[in-house]
Amino acid sequence: MMLSARLARLALPFTLLVLGVLAVVALGAGDMHLSPVRVWAGLWHRDPLAATVLWQMRLPRVAVAMLVGAALSASGLVMQAYFRNSLASPGLLGVSSGGAAGAVIAIALGWAAVSLWALPLTAIVGAVIATGAVLVLAQRGASTERLLLAGVALNALLGAVTSYVLSQYAGLYERNTQILFWLLGGLEDRTWEHVLMGALILVAAAALWPLGRPMDLLSLGEREAQSLGVDVRWLRRRLLALATVLTAVATAIAGTVGFVGLIVPHVLRLLVGPEHRRLVPLSLVSGAAFVLACDLAGRAAGGLRLGIVTALVGGPFFLWLLRRHP
Amino acid sequence: MVAAASSLNALEITGATVPGRIDGVSLQLAPGLLVGLVGPNGAGKSTLLQVAAGLLPATGDVTWNGRPLAAIPTLERGRCTTWVPQEARFEFGFSVRSVVAQGRFAHGDDDQGVDEALARLDLAALAGRPVNRLSGGERERVLLARALATGAALQLWDEPLAPLDPRHALEVLHLARELTRAGTTMLFSLHDLRVANCLDMVVVLHAGSLRAAGPPAAVLTPDLLHEVFGVRARTTEGLTLELP
Numbered sequence: 328m329m330l331s332a333r334l335a336r337l338a339l340p341f342t343l344l345v346l347g348v349l350a351v352v353a354l355g356a357g358d359m360h361l362s363p364v365r366v367w368a369g370l371w372h373r374d375p376l377a378a379t380v381l382w383q384m385r386l387p388r389v390a391v392a393m394l395v396g397a398a399l400s401a402s403g404l405v406m407q408a409y410f411r412n413s414l415a416s417p418g419l420l421g422v423s424s425g426g427a428a429g430a431v432i433a434i435a436l437g438w439a440a441v442s443l444w445a446l447p448l449t450a451i452v453g454a455v456i457a458t459g460a461v462l463v464l465a466q467r468g469a470s471t472e473r474l475l476l477a478g479v480a481l482n483a484l485l486g487a488v489t490s491y492v493l494s495q496y497a498g499l500y501e502r503n504t505q506i507l508f509w510l511l512g513g514l515e516d517r518t519w520e521h522v523l524m525g526a527l528i529l530v531a532a533a534a535l536w537p538l539g540r541p542m543d544l545l546s547l548g549e550r551e552a553q554s555l556g557v558d559v560r561w562l563r564r565r566l567l568a569l570a571t572v573l574t575a576v577a578t579a580i581a582g583t584v585g586f587v588g589l590i591v592p593h594v595l596r597l598l599v600g601p602e603h604r605r606l607v608p609l610s611l612v613s614g615a616a617f618v619l620a621c622d623l624a625g626r627a628a629g630g631l632r633l634g635i636v637t638a639l640v641g642g643p644f645f646l647w648l649l650r651r652h653p
Numbered sequence: 654m655v656a657a658a659s660s661l662n663a664l665e666i667t668g669a670t671v672p673g674r675i676d677g678v679s680l681q682l683a684p685g686l687l688v689g690l691v692g693p694n695g696a697g698k699s700t701l702l703q704v705a706a707g708l709l710p711a712t713g714d715v716t717w718n719g720r721p722l723a724a725i726p727t728l729e730r731g732r733c734t735t736w737v738p739q740e741a742r743f744e745f746g747f748s749v750r751s752v753v754a755q756g757r758f759a760h761g762d763d764d765q766g767v768d769e770a771l772a773r774l775d776l777a778a779l780a781g782r783p784v785n786r787l788s789g790g791e792r793e794r795v796l797l798a799r800a801l802a803t804g805a806a807l808q809l810w811d812e813p814l815a816p817l818d819p820r821h822a823l824e825v826l827h828l829a830r831e832l833t834r835a836g837t838t839m840l841f842s843l844h845d846l847r848v849a850n851c852l853d854m855v856v857v858l859h860a861g862s863l864r865a866a867g868p869p870a871a872v873l874t875p876d877l878l879h880e881v882f883g884v885r886a887r888t889t890e891g892l893t894l895e896l897p
Contacts, residue, residue, distance in 0.1 A: 540762065547752065547755070550708045551736075
């Protein structure tokens with residue numbers, strides 16, 4: 328299954344090309360079909376109608392899709408190296424649940440209606456609190472097992488908070504619809520504000536870029552890595568912070584979108600091997616392409632939401648992984 | 654200056670305590686010694702090795718070559734000392750060669766000595782194989798090759814011989830002897846007291862405390878073996894294995 332060294336070197340340019348093609352297709356697809364030529368003209372404002380459609384509706388959606396995909400996939404890669412377990416994923420730490428709980432509270436209390444920024448902000452606050460709680464719970468000894476169990480417990484707790492809020496506001500039809508819409512994850516009605524928030528993802532990705540090599544050593548054992556000269560405490564903290572920010576921002580701008588962080592890094596590792604210097608850039612680009620493709624597929628299937636499409640692909644994939652995994 | 658440097662101990666542990674595991678262990682190792690660490694299960698051998706490697710927080714002091722551990726930055730520690738764990742579990746399928754090359758991380762990944770290390774541990778033929786598909790003994794040799802590739806002057810190995818077949822065990826002992834002749838200091842844990850009897854120095858741990866340390870003939874006396882291990886020692890004509 329693994330590609331030869333020469334093909335593996337071509338993986339990044341190839342995925343960039345795929346991402347570019349997908350972006351052009353996604354920009355052209357919709358109620359008003361645009362050919363690649365019109366997309367190009369629209370981007371440069373030479374075609375007023377196409378420009379309006381692109382700049383006001385499709386570009387933000389495509390940009391958010393790419394940012395969310397890159398963020399979720401990279402944060403999955405980081406967590407798998409961090410936990411030395413290829414089954415780890417962003418939902419594991421409770422970060423997604425924390426973000427979901429924060430957003431649900433913002434919607435239920437009506438803050439989200441007051442300001443567009445309220446929902447993403449509370450989602451980020453929820454995610455950071457969740458990660459903080461995991462760290463406090465797991466601080467002593469801070470072994471991987473402890474951290475994982477803390478994440479499991481927190482996931483259950485935050486899920487209960489979300490359910491409680493949902494049940495309390497069951498009478499408020501409009502808010503409940505909004506909560507469900509958000510919990511399902513989707514890219515409908517994304518605006519440039521969402522893209523702007525997503526810029527944090529680019530910052531986190533840049534900070535992750537040079538950490539590929541020490542991640543290699545960490546993924547084979549903490550003490551071994553420490554003994555070989557890796558500052559494991561610093562690296563672990565840095566990775567955890569980056570994974571949290573990536574997941575939180577992605578959750579904030581697109582709702583809960585599952586399985587991306589599990590599928591993309593796993594498939595990449597099968598194709599190009601486990602070296603993180605190669606996997607970090609590749610997971611960012613492939614994640615973006617994967618989510619863009621899922622969104623396109625959902626739209627082609629008559630408006631299936633992104634979270635549903637990734638779950639439909641991810642669920643069976645996860646089960647297949649579990650069977651393969653000893 | 655040179656004389657002063659050579660009189661320094663390669664490893665000096667003073668009053669190292671990890672609650673419930675080791676208690677007030679003090680130990681000095683001169684450079685270039687091949688030292689065996691013995692003791693019954695649970696005596697604290699692995700703990701002591703990790704404390705010596707600076708990987709486990711402990712009260713007491715550890716110095717390498719006269720320098721307190723706290724004063725040595727992490728990256729430099731990776732060049733001074735290397736530790737090999739008792740058990741290797743690899744989740745990801747890195748190739749044998751790339752794992753051994755990780756030994757050069759603290760040297761800026763210069764890849765120096767990696768192929769030699771592979772050859773010395775009889776891994777040249779396995780260089781391209783993923784490490785998570787190897788047998789226990791092969792995995793152990795990968796870890797030893799990685800330790801060798803670091804070129805560290807203080808090598809701390811946790812039961813390196815246990816998973817190896819007789820031939821590879823003898824080769825590793827031979828390699829260890831060669832390294833110490835070239836000035837490396839080596840402390841490794843083992844259970845085979847007959848092997849321990851052939852080393853430069855033996856350290857005996859018992860219930861978390863240092864019971865004895867010194868030349869094997871002085872340390873591994875029938876009385877001590879009976880007290881610490883509960884076995885009776887007798888010299889007889891037995892099976893002797895050596896490299897051809």
